[in-house]
Each structure stands twice: as C-alpha cells, then as structure tokens.
Amino acid sequence: MDLDEEKIYQERYDLCMERIAQIASEETVAAPFVDYFQKMASFIMQMKELFEKIRSREPEGYSCEQWEELNHSLYEDILPENYADSYGNPDYAVRKLGEIHGRILSFLYTELRGMIAFAFEGRMWDMVIICEVFIEIYNCFEEEELPAYKKIQQVIYWFISDYSDLTVTRRIQESIDPELDFAVQLIMNEDLSDLRYLYKFGEYITDNERKTAAYLNSLDQETIDLMASTYTEGYRIGFEKAKIDLSAKETVNIRYNLGFERMIRAAIQNFEKMGLRPVIYRAAVNSINKRQHLRIGYYGAIPNKQFDYDHRADQAIYLDKPFVERKLGVLRTAYEKFKDLANRHAGPACVEIFGEQPFIPENKAAAYHMSEKQEKLTVFYSNESSQITNRYIKGDERSFTIIAFPIPEIGEQFEEIFREIIKVNTLDYLLYERIQQTIIEALDQGSYVHILGKGENHTDLNVQLHELQDPAIQTNFENCVADVNIPVGEVFTSPQLAGTSGVLQVKEVYLGELQFVDLSITFEDGMITDYTCGNFENEEDNKRYILENVLYHRETLPMGEFAIGTNTTAYAVARKYKIADKLPILIAEKMGPHFAVGDTCYSWSEDITVHNPDGREVIAKDNEVSILRKEDIGKAYMGCHTDITIPYDELQLIEVVKPDGTKTEIIRDGKFVLKGTEELNQALDE
The missing domain is CATH 1.20.120 (Four Helix Bundle (Hemerythrin (Met), subunit A))
Incomplete structure (x- = not known):
C-alpha cells in the first residue's frame, strides 16, 4: 500500500x-x-x-x-x-x-x-x-x-x-508470498521461552497451547531436531521419490497449530538449507475464503467448534452463478499476477494435532443451509478452482508432507504419549519396507481383495485390482515408508472401480474434525450408492451430515484408494493409552485397512513415474473417473480425499483372491497371518 x-x-x-x-x-x-x-x-x-x-x-x-x-x-x-x-x-x-x-x-x-x-x-x-x-x-x-x-x-x-478482487487476491498472495511474514517473524524472532509470545498471533490461547509450548521448551535440542528433521526430510524425500527437482522451488507452506513454534523454528532452518523460504498464513477469517468449518493454515485453539459448524454454509447468502463466475475470474487474475511466485511454490508441509475431545455437532434449523442449486455451484467452483490452481502450482511439480503430535487435552499422560508418538514417527522404515514388500507380492497375485468385518462391524467389500501386464516389472501397490505421510506403515493402490462393490462400515471414526458413529457406505462398481450413520435420531440428518462433510455436496464419489496399514506399534500405543478415538487419520490410516473416497492418491500427478524400492513401477494410479482428465479434466477431479479406516479389532479377514479363485489370507481375526509378516504381531501381543 x-x-x-x-x-x-x-x-x-x-x-x-x-x-x-x-x-x-x-x-x-x-x-x-x-x-x-x-x-x-x-x-x-x-x-x-x-x-x-x-x-x-x-x-x-x-x-x-x-x-x-x-x-x-x-x-x-x-x-x-x-x-x-x-x-x-x-x-x-x-x-x-x-x-x-x-x-x-x-x-x-x-x-x-x-x-x-x-x-x-x-x-x-x-x-x-x-x-x-x-x-x-x-x-x-x-x-x-x-x-x-x-x-x-x-x-x-x-x-x-x-471486494473479492481484494480479499481473494490477498488470500492467494499470502499462500505463496514469503514477504507476508507476520507469523514467520514471531516464530523466528520471539523469545520462545517466554510464553507471552503465543498471544501475539491474535489467536485464541488455552492450556493446550501454553502447555504444548512449555513441554517443547523442556525437551533437549536433539529431540527438537529429531522432530523437525523427520518432518522436513519427509518433505524432501517426497520430491526425491517423485523425481521432482526441489532445487527449482523457493517456498514451502508450513501449516501447524500454535504451541509448536520451537519445532517449527528448527524446521524453517532445515527448509532454508534446502533453499526454501517459509510461507505461513492464518486460517481464513472471512467467509469468502473459508471451506465450510475447516481451518486451513495456522491457528490456535478453536473457541467453539459449534460456532464454526453453525456458520459452515454462510456462503448461501450470496452464492449464485454470477458470484461464482466473478470469484473464478478473480482467482485467475490473482494467480496470473503472482504466477512467478506460484511456479516456484513447492507445496504444503503440515503438522497436525490430536487429542481433543471428539466433537459431534448439533444441526440447527436457524443456521444457513445450501440449496440444491447452491450445492451444485459449490461442486462446480471446487472443480474449476482446482484446475486454475493446478495451472499455476502444477500438481506434478509439487509435493507435501504431514506429521502429527498430541496436545495436553489428550489426558494426564500427555508427556508420555508425546514421547511414544515421537517413536512412532521415527520407526525403522527398512523393517517396514521389507514386510510391506511381502504383502505387496501377495496382493499383486490377486484380481481382487475381500475385506470382512467382525462383530458389530458389517463390512463386506470386494476391491478390484488393476491387471498387471508384466508382474516382473509392474506392481499395483506403492510401498509407503515415512516420507510424505508420516509415520511409516501402509501399502496402497488406486483400485479399479468396476467390480469394487459392497459395504464399508466402521463403529467410530473422526473425519475432518468431526466424529462419525456407525458410519456405513455402500459401493457399487466403485461409486457410492448409499450412506448413513448413527449420529442423529433423524435419518435425514444423518444423510445430510455425510453429504456435507464426506461427499461435499456431491451425489456420489468414487473409491480413490484402498490401503492396508501395517503400523501395529501405533495401534498398540492407541490401545495402551485408550486414545484410538482421538488419533488423526494420518496415524489411524496406518492401523488397519483404509479406504479413501474422492480423488486418487495420485491426483494431478498421474503421469509421474513411481517405483517401489524393489524397482517395480506402480501402474495403478488412475481409475475410471480420474482417467477422464484426458477428455474433460472437469470430470476427473473432485478436490477431496477422505480416508476411512477399519481398526484391526473390527476386522475378521483380508484375503487376496487370485484369478483361479484360490485365496491368500493377509489378516485374520485382527492379526497378520501372511508368512513373512509375523513381526507385525509383536506389538499387538505385548
């Protein structure tokens, strides 16, 4: 100005x-x-x-x-x-x-x-x-x-x-411009041992933030460096594995919750050694830049989650076709204005928190709700805006990483749990790489995978796999060790939709900061055909809850990912401290099979060649929806990817069914039974 x-x-x-x-x-x-x-x-x-x-x-x-x-x-x-x-x-x-x-x-x-x-x-x-x-x-x-x-x-x-030409443009700039450094200046220049610094961000501060910062201050520098390097190395390795030139990038977006400044300061120093300057922006505070109740960026405590939920659809006041077209026009102009910054942006590095009490919102008639026409406009805007963003911050030239830590609200054993999570985040990836390769070799022999729940979990689902033309050099599953998704522990694929059918159910799961009880989703040829949950007495409210917060107002979504989590150590920690219901999906997805609805794991980067450590190429990156990018890119991407995990103790069976009908069991009754995976059961047996 x-x-x-x-x-x-x-x-x-x-x-x-x-x-x-x-x-x-x-x-x-x-x-x-x-x-x-x-x-x-x-x-x-x-x-x-x-x-x-x-x-x-x-x-x-x-x-x-x-x-x-x-x-x-x-x-x-x-x-x-x-x-x-x-x-x-x-x-x-x-x-x-x-x-x-x-x-x-x-x-x-x-x-x-x-x-x-x-x-x-x-x-x-x-x-x-x-x-x-x-x-x-x-x-x-x-x-x-x-x-x-x-x-x-x-x-x-x-x-x-x-004023959208000001508010939207500012939002784009602050997401890629390191000169807008309000938060960075506080992190790098304040005395972090003096907890008054927390209040200078202007966010709501509670015991969670104060005690987290105080606990990090009590840790030795070696531990802080371990936390930071695990996070930043995961980011760097993500570029290395995807064969993307990180040296061509100049900025990284750091997203985190207040209280972790000592770790973030060390991470900024690590990123600077990679040639990356930090971009750290606040979660949006005006409705035009918000996405429902979700907070994207840095923030402190959430004063009242019900308040955020009550105003999740406030855009209903002004959302119509002319407004959407204007906002898209502003978005295009803003990215064009800052295209050099956008081109040099490497993507997000996220530190998530967990341990908060699960939140089940109250549905209020007095709150705004989108009309059916507005819901379609929301989907249209999401599709169009993601295409605009990808033209300037190209999906095949960026990466990300995510790591998570507990906060004091998790309970009196916070410090002990925190130390355990540091261990979980730094497990021996070579051990998991070997065991997961054994699982992949069994999976690659199959035409589909059968998943069966037990007890009150009524999951009965077949997941269709892509056909391998040359199994000697091709694979369907990526062997995921600790890089972009920390901690270690999963093998995953983008399943073929045709033939992927059945019911996915989980007794309790936490998605997008919201708790879902008795969540049930039915698939037919890979597409959602029905869904319900047990959060509300009224079935209409249950369906709308899922429509708004899982399908994001779409009539259906494809199954974008199927994975088998192998991190039994994380599962054992969750069971020991009774915190399974508080773990973020980042860790929870490694504690059993999980299924993502929405985009595939490879959205916007399907054409990047990916190899497993054994040298075989991962060929299952597209499905029948994402492949539409070659004809009409607007039909290929949904801008969402929500993971839903079945914990081991709700699992009766995971078996691979071969083309000749013979079967190979991987998990039975919550335990790994495939030869060569027995070590994973040690944590479960302790």
Missing part, C-alpha cells in the same frame, strides 16, 4: 470509527435491534482500541496475566459457556431478532470477528471495508420501516462480490 492509499484508508478508517462510536450508545433503530447494533459497535470499538495498541506496541509490556485477560476478552462471547446468548449463535439471533433478520445479522457478527486478526496484523483496509458495510446495514435499520431481507442480502452480496 503506497502513502496515498494509506492516507485514503486512514481517512475512511477515522470516519468509520467516529460514526460507530456514536452507534454504540444511540437508540435510533427499532427496539429488538438496539442491543445487537450497540454490542456490535462496542466490539468494533474494542477492535479499534486493539488495533491502535498493537500499532503503538503497548502490549509488549504486558504481563502474562494481562495478555491472558486480553485474549479471553476477544473470544469470550462465543465460548461454549456464553454461546447460548451470543448473536453468533443463529438460534439466539433468530429468537431475538426474528426469522427475517436474525440469521443474516448473525452472519454479519461472524464477519466482524475477523477484525481480531486484522488488528493484530495491522490490516487497516480489511477493517475499513467491514466497518463500512456495518454502517450501511445499520442505516437500513434506521429507516421508518424495517428493511426487507432482500435489501440486507443485497448489501452483503455486493460487499462480498465487489
């Missing part, structure tokens, strides 16, 4: 704040709305004060107690204990403000909360534009007659649409 622009925004900022200060105490709107607008105006005044304090560096002298008090004041209104009477709660907003206005004003409340991040990052223009729309909507309620819903909706619509 140049000096003239800064001067203009300062003038607009001053005018906004002067007017909003008046709104905080005046009563010129109808009675039900006075309280809402006064509270929102007071919040904005709080943000003005915060913005100016941060700019003057006043909080640098705050004690830890002062920082904690400030942090709590920013988020207290949406915390679970206060949420029943918060305008962020659509139920409360509708009850207080009526069906016509309550829901859309709850949306405005949510957008205003983005000012917390803007204040900490010094983003005056973001604050100005949301304040201006707040004043415009307030003016509508000052008229003699209450405004119709359409009038408020149009104000929101044009605000979101008109």
Whole structure:
C-alpha cells in the first residue's frame, strides 16, 4: 500500500470509527435491534482500541496475566459457556431478532470477528471495508420501516462480490508470498521461552497451547531436531521419490497449530538449507475464503467448534452463478499476477494435532443451509478452482508432507504419549519396507481383495485390482515408508472401480474434525450408492451430515484408494493409552485397512513415474473417473480425499483372491497371518 492509499484508508478508517462510536450508545433503530447494533459497535470499538495498541506496541509490556485477560476478552462471547446468548449463535439471533433478520445479522457478527486478526496484523483496509458495510446495514435499520431481507442480502452480496478482487487476491498472495511474514517473524524472532509470545498471533490461547509450548521448551535440542528433521526430510524425500527437482522451488507452506513454534523454528532452518523460504498464513477469517468449518493454515485453539459448524454454509447468502463466475475470474487474475511466485511454490508441509475431545455437532434449523442449486455451484467452483490452481502450482511439480503430535487435552499422560508418538514417527522404515514388500507380492497375485468385518462391524467389500501386464516389472501397490505421510506403515493402490462393490462400515471414526458413529457406505462398481450413520435420531440428518462433510455436496464419489496399514506399534500405543478415538487419520490410516473416497492418491500427478524400492513401477494410479482428465479434466477431479479406516479389532479377514479363485489370507481375526509378516504381531501381543 503506497502513502496515498494509506492516507485514503486512514481517512475512511477515522470516519468509520467516529460514526460507530456514536452507534454504540444511540437508540435510533427499532427496539429488538438496539442491543445487537450497540454490542456490535462496542466490539468494533474494542477492535479499534486493539488495533491502535498493537500499532503503538503497548502490549509488549504486558504481563502474562494481562495478555491472558486480553485474549479471553476477544473470544469470550462465543465460548461454549456464553454461546447460548451470543448473536453468533443463529438460534439466539433468530429468537431475538426474528426469522427475517436474525440469521443474516448473525452472519454479519461472524464477519466482524475477523477484525481480531486484522488488528493484530495491522490490516487497516480489511477493517475499513467491514466497518463500512456495518454502517450501511445499520442505516437500513434506521429507516421508518424495517428493511426487507432482500435489501440486507443485497448489501452483503455486493460487499462480498465487489471486494473479492481484494480479499481473494490477498488470500492467494499470502499462500505463496514469503514477504507476508507476520507469523514467520514471531516464530523466528520471539523469545520462545517466554510464553507471552503465543498471544501475539491474535489467536485464541488455552492450556493446550501454553502447555504444548512449555513441554517443547523442556525437551533437549536433539529431540527438537529429531522432530523437525523427520518432518522436513519427509518433505524432501517426497520430491526425491517423485523425481521432482526441489532445487527449482523457493517456498514451502508450513501449516501447524500454535504451541509448536520451537519445532517449527528448527524446521524453517532445515527448509532454508534446502533453499526454501517459509510461507505461513492464518486460517481464513472471512467467509469468502473459508471451506465450510475447516481451518486451513495456522491457528490456535478453536473457541467453539459449534460456532464454526453453525456458520459452515454462510456462503448461501450470496452464492449464485454470477458470484461464482466473478470469484473464478478473480482467482485467475490473482494467480496470473503472482504466477512467478506460484511456479516456484513447492507445496504444503503440515503438522497436525490430536487429542481433543471428539466433537459431534448439533444441526440447527436457524443456521444457513445450501440449496440444491447452491450445492451444485459449490461442486462446480471446487472443480474449476482446482484446475486454475493446478495451472499455476502444477500438481506434478509439487509435493507435501504431514506429521502429527498430541496436545495436553489428550489426558494426564500427555508427556508420555508425546514421547511414544515421537517413536512412532521415527520407526525403522527398512523393517517396514521389507514386510510391506511381502504383502505387496501377495496382493499383486490377486484380481481382487475381500475385506470382512467382525462383530458389530458389517463390512463386506470386494476391491478390484488393476491387471498387471508384466508382474516382473509392474506392481499395483506403492510401498509407503515415512516420507510424505508420516509415520511409516501402509501399502496402497488406486483400485479399479468396476467390480469394487459392497459395504464399508466402521463403529467410530473422526473425519475432518468431526466424529462419525456407525458410519456405513455402500459401493457399487466403485461409486457410492448409499450412506448413513448413527449420529442423529433423524435419518435425514444423518444423510445430510455425510453429504456435507464426506461427499461435499456431491451425489456420489468414487473409491480413490484402498490401503492396508501395517503400523501395529501405533495401534498398540492407541490401545495402551485408550486414545484410538482421538488419533488423526494420518496415524489411524496406518492401523488397519483404509479406504479413501474422492480423488486418487495420485491426483494431478498421474503421469509421474513411481517405483517401489524393489524397482517395480506402480501402474495403478488412475481409475475410471480420474482417467477422464484426458477428455474433460472437469470430470476427473473432485478436490477431496477422505480416508476411512477399519481398526484391526473390527476386522475378521483380508484375503487376496487370485484369478483361479484360490485365496491368500493377509489378516485374520485382527492379526497378520501372511508368512513373512509375523513381526507385525509383536506389538499387538505385548
């Protein structure tokens, strides 16, 4: 922003704040709305004060107690204990403000909360534009007659649409531009032994973040370096295995949860030795850049998962075909503007956390829901935007890595569990490579694999394998050791869809931060034909829950992956500490067979030659959907890949069925029975 622009925004900022200060105490709107607008105006005044304090560096002298008090004041209104009477709660907003206005004003409340991040990052223009729309909507309620819903909706619509060239463009830039380094500066320059640094990010901070940071501070440098190098080496090896030239790249996107800064600092130093500068951006705070309730980027604690879930479909206010076309146009323009940065971007390196209490959301009628037409537009946008992104950050020229660690919420044995997970993340990959090769050799003799659950698990599924033209040099399964997906422990393939049929069921699974109970999915020729779960009493609610959070509003999805997890050590840790229900899919998928719905494991990079350590080429990278990329790329990719694992103790049988009908068992009654895999049972028997 140049000096003239800064001067203009300062003038607009001053005018906004002067007017909003008046709104905080005046009563010129109808009675039900006075309280809402006064509270929102007071919040904005709080943000003005915060913005100016941060700019003057006043909080640098705050004690830890002062920082904690400030942090709590920013988020207290949406915390679970206060949420029943918060305008962020659509139920409360509708009850207080009526069906016509309550829901859309709850949306405005949510957008205003983005000012917390803007204040900490010094983003005056973001604050100005949301304040201006707040004043415009307030003016509508000052008229003699209450405004119709359409009038408020149009104000929101044009605000979101008109400023998308700023908000969407900024989001693209911050995902690839290392000069936007707010978080990097904190990580690299703050005294990490002084936990006050956590509050300077502007995220919600709880005991999880404080205790995680304190625990990492207690570890010796060798352990920190081991954690960081496992993570960064996995990333480097991913490029090496795919034969992608990492030296041609200049940036890496680091995604993590606050509290792990000591490890992230060491990782940044490792990446710099590879020639990569870090790009670390905050999870989106405005609806145009969000993806449902999911947080992509760095963040602290989630103040209230129900609040995020209640506003997962807020785009329903403005989502129509012209808006989607405009947003796609902005996306194209933004990537073209930053095409050099995009071309030199290497992809994400993610540190996930686990240990939180499983969350089962409440479905609220007062919350926004997508219409059928909007659901189709969401799918259309997802398909088109992924193609645009791939033109500038090419799938066959990038990679990724993911690693996970527990947080203190997991229980009193947190530190012990943390040490165990470090061991799990650094297991001897050569041992697993050898055993997994034995499994692959058995699998490659089959035409399909039969998976059968036991007890209350009613899985009965056949997975069809691709035909190998020359088994001496070809294989269907990749031998996955600890590189992009840490920890070690799986063999996986993209199955052939025709012939892949049956029922997949799991008693309990955690997908995308949401808990699913008695999840059941039916496949016919590799495509989902039916689904249900036991989360809600109403079957319609169960189906919608899966439609929104697994199928992402699509009528169906293909089975994009079938894998057999071999990390029995991780399974034993989960059983020992009773944390199986809290493990992320990253670890859980290594603890039994898993099945991904959506894109294949090789989406956007199917033409890269992949070899196993034994030299054989993995040929099963496409299926009947992904191969459509050669005719109509819009039909080939769905932009989602959700893994669902059956734990060993719910598993009766995995067997390979050969073309002549003979069978080879790999797992029976939760134990590995294939000759050469017996060592995997040691952890299960301990």
